[in-house]
Amino acid sequence: MGSSFSWSRPVLINVSTLLHEPVGHARRYRVEHEPVAVPEAGFAQEISGSLRLIRSERGVLVSAALDLAPVRVQCGRCLEMFETPLAVEFDEEYILDHDPITGRRVELEGDEFRIDARRHLDLSEAIRQYEESALPLRSLCRAGCRGLCPHCGHNLNTGPCGCAAAESDDRWSPLAHLQERPSTEDGDGAPEA
Ligand SMILES: [Zn+2]
Numbered sequence: 001m002g003s004s005f006s007w008s009r010p011v012l013i014n015v016s017t018l019l020h021e022p023v024g025h026a027r028r029y030r031v032e033h034e035p036v037a038v039p040e041a042g043f044a045q046e047i048s049g050s051l052r053l054i055r056s057e058r059g060v061l062v063s064a065a066l067d068l069a070p071v072r073v074q075c076g077r078c079l080e081m082f083e084t085p086l087a088v089e090f091d092e093e094y095i096l097d098h099d100p101i102t103g104r105r106v107e108l109e110g111d112e113f114r115i116d117a118r119r120h121l122d123l124s125e126a127i128r129q130y131e132e133s134a135l136p137l138r139s140l141c142r143a144g145c146r147g148l149c150p151h152c153g154h155n156l157n158t159g160p161c162g163c164a165a166a167e168s169d170d171r172w173s174p175l176a177h178l179q180e181r182p183s184t185e186d187g188d189g190a191p192e193a
Pocket residue numbers: 075076077078079080140141142145146147
């Protein structure tokens with residue numbers, strides 16, 4: 001299926017055939033690990049999922065449901081970098097400057113996505129924007145991230161630092177030393193290799 005659909009790098013969809021079809025005609029495609037890139041923004045990604053392209057009055061409406069390659073982000077609690085999967089869904093219309101059938105000029109409203117003169121549609125910039133809004137404002141590396149010790153900055157996911165014992169130390173308490181028993185916990189309990 002999709003003989004009129006061709007990828008090049010960065011990913012471009014040739015919509016010249018669809019543009020000669022009546023408004024409402026649609027195609028659906030599956031993509032697997034196709035690269036997208038906006039070099040001037042330093043953006044490169046890979047998309048997998050489904051795309052539906054519908055001929056609209058002004059061009060092509062793209063409905064996308066895509067998984068992106070995992071993105072490196074910083075944990076908001078322990079500050080470690082980790083990879084998080086991201087998915088985006090969007091509907092965006094890509095606008096022609098001239099209708100290929102009537103030759104009539106299509107009025108643009110400004111900040112719209114464009115179909116280029118060779119009838120190619122590039123999803124890269126839309127994916128860049130939707131990835132940005134899909135990034136969580138505060139991500140955690142794991143559900144129970146223990147964060148950093150507020151006293152010494154030690155990453156508590158790797159084990160206790162000893163400040164907890166010192167904090168609860170009360171110099172007037174004769175029993176203080178009893179709290180300083182060694183911990184047998186080993187961090188998050190993950191099995192050691
Ligand atoms: Zn963390």
